[in-house]
Amino acid sequence: MSSEISHTDINAVQDDHEHGDHKPAGFLDRWLFTTNHKDIGTLYLIFSLTMFMIGGAMAMVIRAELFMPGLQLVEPDFFNQMITMHALIMVFGAVMPAWVGFANWLIPMMIGAPDMALPRMNNWSFWILPFAFAMLLSTLFMDSGGPAAGWTLYPPLVLQSGTNFAFVVFAIHMMGVSSIMGSINIIATILNMRAPGMTLLRMPMFVWTWLITAFLLIAVMPVLAGAVTMLLTDHFFSTNFFNAAGGGDPVMFQHIFWFFGHPEVYILILPAFGVVSEILPTFSRKPLFGYASMVYATATIAFLSFIVWGHHMFTVGMPLQGELFFMYATMLISVPTGVKVFNWVSTMWQGSMTFETPMLFAIGFVVLFTIGGLSGLMLAITAADFQYHDTYFVVAHFHYVLVPGSIFALMAATYYWLPKFTGNMYSEKWGKIHFWLSTIFVNVLFFPQHYLGLAGMPRRIPDYSPQFADFNMISSIGGFAFGATQFIFVAIILHCVFRSKVKATAKVWDNPIGLEWTLESPPAYHSFSTPPVVTQDMVRQ
Amino acid sequence: MKKENTVIVALAVLAAMIAATWLALVAPGMTGNEINMTRGVTSQSVNHFDLHMVVLWICVVIGIGVFTVMFTSIFLHRKSRGHEPAKFSHSTKAEIIWTIIPVLILVVMAVPATTALVKMEDSSGAEMTIKITGFQWRWKYEYLDQDISFISSLDRTSNEARMLNSGIAPESVDNYLLNVDNPLILPVGKKIKFLITADDVIHSWWVPALGWKRDAIPGFINSAWTNIDEPGTYRGQCAELCGKDHGFMPIVVIALPENEFEAWVTEQTAGKRQNDEQGATP
Numbered sequence: 177m178s179s180e181i182s183h184t185d186i187n188a189v190q191d192d193h194e195h196g197d198h199k200p201a202g203f204l205d206r207w208l209f210t211t212n213h214k215d216i217g218t219l220y221l222i223f224s225l226t227m228f229m230i231g232g233a234m235a236m237v238i239r240a241e242l243f244m245p246g247l248q249l250v251e252p253d254f255f256n257q258m259i260t261m262h263a264l265i266m267v268f269g270a271v272m273p274a275w276v277g278f279a280n281w282l283i284p285m286m287i288g289a290p291d292m293a294l295p296r297m298n299n300w301s302f303w304i305l306p307f308a309f310a311m312l313l314s315t316l317f318m319d320s321g322g323p324a325a326g327w328t329l330y331p332p333l334v335l336q337s338g339t340n341f342a343f344v345v346f347a348i349h350m351m352g353v354s355s356i357m358g359s360i361n362i363i364a365t366i367l368n369m370r371a372p373g374m375t376l377l378r379m380p381m382f383v384w385t386w387l388i389t390a391f392l393l394i395a396v397m398p399v400l401a402g403a404v405t406m407l408l409t410d411h412f413f414s415t416n417f418f419n420a421a422g423g424g425d426p427v428m429f430q431h432i433f434w435f436f437g438h439p440e441v442y443i444l445i446l447p448a449f450g451v452v453s454e455i456l457p458t459f460s461r462k463p464l465f466g467y468a469s470m471v472y473a474t475a476t477i478a479f480l481s482f483i484v485w486g487h488h489m490f491t492v493g494m495p496l497q498g499e500l501f502f503m504y505a506t507m508l509i510s511v512p513t514g515v516k517v518f519n520w521v522s523t524m525w526q527g528s529m530t531f532e533t534p535m536l537f538a539i540g541f542v543v544l545f546t547i548g549g550l551s552g553l554m555l556a557i558t559a560a561d562f563q564y565h566d567t568y569f570v571v572a573h574f575h576y577v578l579v580p581g582s583i584f585a586l587m588a589a590t591y592y593w594l595p596k597f598t599g600n601m602y603s604e605k606w607g608k609i610h611f612w613l614s615t616i617f618v619n620v621l622f623f624p625q626h627y628l629g630l631a632g633m634p635r636r637i638p639d640y641s642p643q644f645a646d647f648n649m650i651s652s653i654g655g656f657a658f659g660a661t662q663f664i665f666v667a668i669i670l671h672c673v674f675r676s677k678v679k680a681t682a683k684v685w686d687n688p689i690g691l692e693w694t695l696e697s698p699p700a701y702h703s704f705s706t707p708p709v710v711t712q713d714m715v716r717q
Numbered sequence: 718m719k720k721e722n723t724v725i726v727a728l729a730v731l732a733a734m735i736a737a738t739w740l741a742l743v744a745p746g747m748t749g750n751e752i753n754m755t756r757g758v759t760s761q762s763v764n765h766f767d768l769h770m771v772v773l774w775i776c777v778v779i780g781i782g783v784f785t786v787m788f789t790s791i792f793l794h795r796k797s798r799g800h801e802p803a804k805f806s807h808s809t810k811a812e813i814i815w816t817i818i819p820v821l822i823l824v825v826m827a828v829p830a831t832t833a834l835v836k837m838e839d840s841s842g843a844e845m846t847i848k849i850t851g852f853q854w855r856w857k858y859e860y861l862d863q864d865i866s867f868i869s870s871l872d873r874t875s876n877e878a879r880m881l882n883s884g885i886a887p888e889s890v891d892n893y894l895l896n897v898d899n900p901l902i903l904p905v906g907k908k909i910k911f912l913i914t915a916d917d918v919i920h921s922w923w924v925p926a927l928g929w930k931r932d933a934i935p936g937f938i939n940s941a942w943t944n945i946d947e948p949g950t951y952r953g954q955c956a957e958l959c960g961k962d963h964g965f966m967p968i969v970v971i972a973l974p975e976n977e978f979e980a981w982v983t984e985q986t987a988g989k990r991q992n993d994e995q996g997a998t999p
Binding site (some may be wrong): 255326424426461511545559 | 741743745748750752754755762765768769772773776779780783784786788790791794796797800801802803804805806807808811812815816818819823827828830831833834835836837838842878879880881882883886887888892893894895901913917918919921923925927928929930932934935936937939940948953954955956957959960961962963964965
């Protein structure tokens with residue numbers, strides 16, 4: 177399936193480099209007014225790493241307060257602000273922009289396009305974000321404090337918020353505008369700008385998963401915008417959409433929110449599936465197993481994600497028929513997800529594996545994401561969910577799929593493509609140290625939370641009965657260590673970009689497949705100005 | 718790689734996986750900390766516990782299977798051992814097998830899951846009814862058949878100890894954060910229906926030993942039921958974020974034998990007639 181790209185292709189690319197490396201001279205021209213997909217990708221990635229550290233700092237506050245029973249550090253209201261902001265920042269500020277950053281860098285290079293289809297809109301969709309998050313974070317310095325009703329923003333509680341609420345809603349609107357524009361751009365790029373011969377079923381999995389993710393985003397971000405707008409008018413203009421006393425319906429908000437919220441969790445994880453499907457074949461030296469079924473499984477998961485929102489609301493009170501429908505639909509998701517895991521394992525089976533840092537993170541992803549997926553299957557069982565719901569068992573579940581899931585895949589992607597982006601190799605030794613410390617401590621952090629939840633500890637509480645003390649302390653120690661480990665990650669990136677003396681080759685790894693590896697490292701500022709002609713032997717499929 | 722070697726490595730990895738599972742799922746319980754769902758004291762809680770254990774063990778077996786194959790591969794099929802990559806890239810037969818088998822496993826899981834759910838949702842034949850109303854941050858209980866009602870809040874000792882830097886060690890307080898001034902008194906062996914609602918924001922009434930939680934929502938009345946098997950004191954907490962004191966509105970249920978419960982009811986109603994006041998305390 178794979179073979180060397182012919183030398184003429186690489187020469188053609190180098191020729192392209194001589195004409196295509198005109199970066200804007202001034203700092204503002206280069207970064208503020210940029211329309212270059214690589215620069216915008218870099219901006220997204222820097223932004224998301226910053227937000228990851230800020231959201232992580234909030235998690236440290238949470239784990240510090242929960243280190244032992246009794247309130248030692250913060251008031252309960254500030255604790256609630258921390259859990260709310262931690263979630264909003266990590267979901268909308270860290271993981272989503274990080275995936276858009278990789279999409280910007282990689283999709284044009286992977287499909288042989290010169291840039292994104294809509295470069296000026298691309299600039300705008302990034303530059304909205306710093307303002308949106310500045311506004312969101314500014315609420316922490318207001319008299320009323322930040323939002324404290326949880327990231328799910330359930331009324332009537334959220335309607336008790338102070339003046340911060342208008343800022344929060346406007347920030348969410350801006351994030352939504354940014355995501356929708358980014359998604360339109362990605363869809364337009366993938367559907368219109370593929371190089372000759374790059375048929376849909378030859379596209380890399382990362383492009384496929386992002387194409388499907390972009391459709392999910394366009395479908396659900398307006399739903400969230402509608403929901404928060406109704407909250408806004410309920411709060412400030414005396415409407416009664418969600419106010420029972422005025423004929424409104426607080427449960428309706430939850431239905432609308434989770435109609436957005438469940439596809440949202442797949443928005444966070446589908447690009448991760450794509451990245452792992454790129455990395456495992458490279459380091460197994462074997463083609464991806466079952467490419468076509470991987471594409472269909474991704475599309476199936478995306479479809480099912482629209483009809484399972486009710487599983488977040490089993491205890492809200494719904495008719496037996498509704499509970500049964502949402503239980504069966506949710507259980508069904510484990511079938512295409514299982515297909516993906518089995519295909520990944522089959523990709524590794526009989527390969528010739530090496531274990532560079534990206535591969536380690538990809539393997540860590542498959543193992544720990546599977547654990548998170550299995551606890552998700554347990555949560556789907558409605559009757560048992562009447563015990564699990566809103567406990568630390570749920571906290572453990574979604575952190576397993578998001579931290580060693582999405583975040584590990586982002587780290588794998590960083591190590592895999594950073595040498596391509598920068599032309600420098602990162603420190604393999606420190607990459608491995610980062611992997612092992614992260615993997616050990618993420619489990620110390622989140623595994624005991626399963627026990628806490630099953631033993632009866634509700635989530636979102638600042639203080640707890642001493643019977644939960646031991647595992648909370650272990651979890652907090654894991655949390656502090658995991659948090660500290662991420663400074664290694666930042667240091668590795670800074671070293672790779674600015675200090676590393678080891679130059680990366682065009683291919684970086686041992687014969688990876690994909691158009692991005694036919695470009696030199698780093699690629700020219702304007703790559704694929706002339707589209708390559710894609711033949712069967714240049715793609716994995 | 719010879720086939721026997723693959724089998725030997727796979728068995729070794731399997732043993733390691735089982736050891737790891739034991740370390741993760743059994744050993745922490747030996748520290749004396751509770752690590753599993755309670756069996757509880759009602760038919761529902763036992764159903765939910767059994768269901769939980771069935772699904773847990775199915776998931777554990779699936780996990781051990783997948784990880785055994787994966788780590789066997791990681792051990793054997795590595796470049797440093799000189800393993801040459803195979804060329805295969807798909808198998809329709811394999812894809813069909815690992816689509817159908819999970820579907821069958823899901824069907825096996827769905828049968829007890831459906832049964833338990835149908836049982837839980839059947840609140841017919843209740844012998845007494847209690848209305849529960851959630852407030853920020855206390856619970857109100859109304860015995861609709863006995864004409865008793867009172868408000869239940871976090872007990873005074875816990876409330877003092879839970880203040881920021883109170884200087885009172887939580888361990889020194891009996892049932893820290895899980896004790897109330899007026900517990901909910903219930904009879905054992907009677908099917909009791911609960912009508913659950915809220916007055917301000919959404920709360921959730923949860924006593925793990927009863928086997929369920931239900932959201933208390935303003936403008937809605939949710940129903941649930943229980944039938945407690947054993948006398949005793951059962952503790953729980955609000956399970957839905959309801960503002961700054963969400964962590965401080967516990968629930969205590971004291972289940973009494975039928976005759977003691979009747980005596981308590983008589984005492985309450987008599988006391989009420991005497992004092993002609995609302996909100997008598999037990």
